[in-house]
Amino acid sequence: MTPIPEFKAEDLARWSGGAWKGAPPVVLRGVVHDSRCVTPGSMYVALKGGRCDGHEFVPDAFRHGAAAALVSGDYRPAPTPRRGESGPLLKVADPLSAIRDLAAGYRRQWSGTVFGITGSVGKTTVKEMLASMLAVRGEVFRSPGNWNNHIGLPMSMLKCPSDGPAAVFELGMNRPGEIRMLSRTLRPDAALLTRIGPVHMAHFNSVEDIAEEKASLLAELAEGGWALLDADSRWFRRFRSLLRGRCVTWAERADADYRVRVGEGGITVNGHDFKIPVPGLHTAGNAARAAAAALEQGIDPHDIAEALARYRTAPMRWEMTDRGGVRLINDAYNANPVSMRAALSTLAGMADGGRCWAVLGGMSELGDMEGEQHRAIAEVAAELPLAEVITVGARARMIHDAGPGHWVHADTPEEAARLLCERVAPGDCVLFKGSRSERLETVLDRYRTLTE
CATH class of the missing domain: 3.40.1390.10 (MurE/MurF, N-terminal domain)
Incomplete structure (x- = not known):
C-alpha cells in the first residue's frame, strides 16, 4: 500500500x-x-x-x-x-484554487524527480510504462487512473509519498489554459509529449492551437529540467523554441539523442532491443518514448526490458479476452481521431486466419470538425481488410453513412450485440471502441450475456 x-x-x-x-x-x-x-x-x-x-x-x-x-x-x-x-x-x-496551491506548496518541498506527460493520445500508457521502468530504484508514484485534470492532478500530487525517488503524472485538458495552469502547479523536472491530434476540438480552433496548449508544459519546467521531444514531429521546431530547459530528442528518421526503430511487437532504442506484449505501432511508439526517458534517467536497458515484458494494459484500453473462440478487444475507454485510426489499423493486422470486426461508437468534443472527422474514420476503415463495421448510436451514424453499403448501424447496445451474435464465428476478432460518453463496453457486456 x-x-x-x-x-x-x-x-x-x-x-x-x-x-x-x-x-x-x-x-x-x-x-x-x-x-x-x-x-x-x-x-x-x-x-x-x-x-x-x-x-x-x-x-x-x-x-x-x-x-x-x-x-x-x-x-x-x-x-x-x-x-x-x-x-x-x-x-x-476558494477550495478549488486552494488545492492547486496546496499541491504547488508540497511540490516545492518534494525531493524526488517529477515527470510530467501530456499530449492528445497515449498519456496513460507512457505514464504506466515509464513508472514501471523507474521502479528499479524504489517505489515510484504514478497519478491514479486518469487523474489528470484541474482537480485530479493536484490531488494526485497531494497523494504522493514524501520519500519516493520519482513520481510520474499525466496532464490532460479540454479547454485553453489548463495545461499551463497544471504545469505551474507541477513544475516537472522532466517532460514528455505524446502524439498531438484533433482532440477536444469543441474548445479549440485548430490542431495548431491544441499543440500550443500542450507545449505550454515545456515552459514551466523546474530549474535544470529537461524534455524529451520527437525530432520527427511536425511540431519539433516550435516545441524546441518554447522549451525552458534541456532538449533531449528521439526519432526514427532524424538525427537524435535516441535513435529508434519501431515495429510490431518490439522497438530498438540506441541499439537496445525491447519486446512489447501489446500489439500496435502506436503502443510501440509510446514504449519508445518511455524507454528513451528511462535511458536518459540512467536506467539499465535490462531493467527497461523486464518492465516492458511485464506491461499490461489498463482496463478498457486494448483489453483482450476470449469468448467461445472469438477474440474480444475492449478499447472502449475513449476515442478520438488519432486513437481510432491506430486501433483500426492494429485490428486489421490481427486476423490470423479469422475475420476482423469493428464495433464503433462516435467521437465526442470535436466541435465544427465532428462531421469531417467521422467521415475520415469511415474512409480509413473502408480501406482496411475488415469483415464489417457495426456503428452504434446517433453520433456514430456519421461513420456508417460515409462507409460502404454493407456496413450496419444499431441504435442501441442491445441491437448491436444481437447483430454481432449473428455474424461472428470462432477465430474472429472484434474491436469495441468509442468515446467515453458512448459507453461501448455495454455492447460487449450484452454480447457476453447473449453468448452464455
Whole structure:
C-alpha cells in the first residue's frame, strides 16, 4: 500500500492562504476530496461540483474520521452539530484554487524527480510504462487512473509519498489554459509529449492551437529540467523554441539523442532491443518514448526490458479476452481521431486466419470538425481488410453513412450485440471502441450475456 503523506497544519494554512478556525492537530495524514474516502487523521476538502456541493458532506467526513476540513470562507457549520460531526476548519477564499496551491506548496518541498506527460493520445500508457521502468530504484508514484485534470492532478500530487525517488503524472485538458495552469502547479523536472491530434476540438480552433496548449508544459519546467521531444514531429521546431530547459530528442528518421526503430511487437532504442506484449505501432511508439526517458534517467536497458515484458494494459484500453473462440478487444475507454485510426489499423493486422470486426461508437468534443472527422474514420476503415463495421448510436451514424453499403448501424447496445451474435464465428476478432460518453463496453457486456 502506498504510504499516506503527512502535512503540518501550519504548512497547509500557509500554502493555501487560509486561516484555521478551531485548533487542528499538528500533523494531518492525507488530503481527500471524497467524504467516502476519508481515513482517520486526514483533511477533507469540500469542492463544489456540477451536481453537488462538497460542503454538504463535511459532517459525514468528520464522522468518518477526518481530523479537519478545508472549506470556503462563507461556510457555516450547523449551529448544533451532532457529536463527531464537526471539527477544525481551514477556511479559504476558494477550495478549488486552494488545492492547486496546496499541491504547488508540497511540490516545492518534494525531493524526488517529477515527470510530467501530456499530449492528445497515449498519456496513460507512457505514464504506466515509464513508472514501471523507474521502479528499479524504489517505489515510484504514478497519478491514479486518469487523474489528470484541474482537480485530479493536484490531488494526485497531494497523494504522493514524501520519500519516493520519482513520481510520474499525466496532464490532460479540454479547454485553453489548463495545461499551463497544471504545469505551474507541477513544475516537472522532466517532460514528455505524446502524439498531438484533433482532440477536444469543441474548445479549440485548430490542431495548431491544441499543440500550443500542450507545449505550454515545456515552459514551466523546474530549474535544470529537461524534455524529451520527437525530432520527427511536425511540431519539433516550435516545441524546441518554447522549451525552458534541456532538449533531449528521439526519432526514427532524424538525427537524435535516441535513435529508434519501431515495429510490431518490439522497438530498438540506441541499439537496445525491447519486446512489447501489446500489439500496435502506436503502443510501440509510446514504449519508445518511455524507454528513451528511462535511458536518459540512467536506467539499465535490462531493467527497461523486464518492465516492458511485464506491461499490461489498463482496463478498457486494448483489453483482450476470449469468448467461445472469438477474440474480444475492449478499447472502449475513449476515442478520438488519432486513437481510432491506430486501433483500426492494429485490428486489421490481427486476423490470423479469422475475420476482423469493428464495433464503433462516435467521437465526442470535436466541435465544427465532428462531421469531417467521422467521415475520415469511415474512409480509413473502408480501406482496411475488415469483415464489417457495426456503428452504434446517433453520433456514430456519421461513420456508417460515409462507409460502404454493407456496413450496419444499431441504435442501441442491445441491437448491436444481437447483430454481432449473428455474424461472428470462432477465430474472429472484434474491436469495441468509442468515446467515453458512448459507453461501448455495454455492447460487449450484452454480447457476453447473449453468448452464455
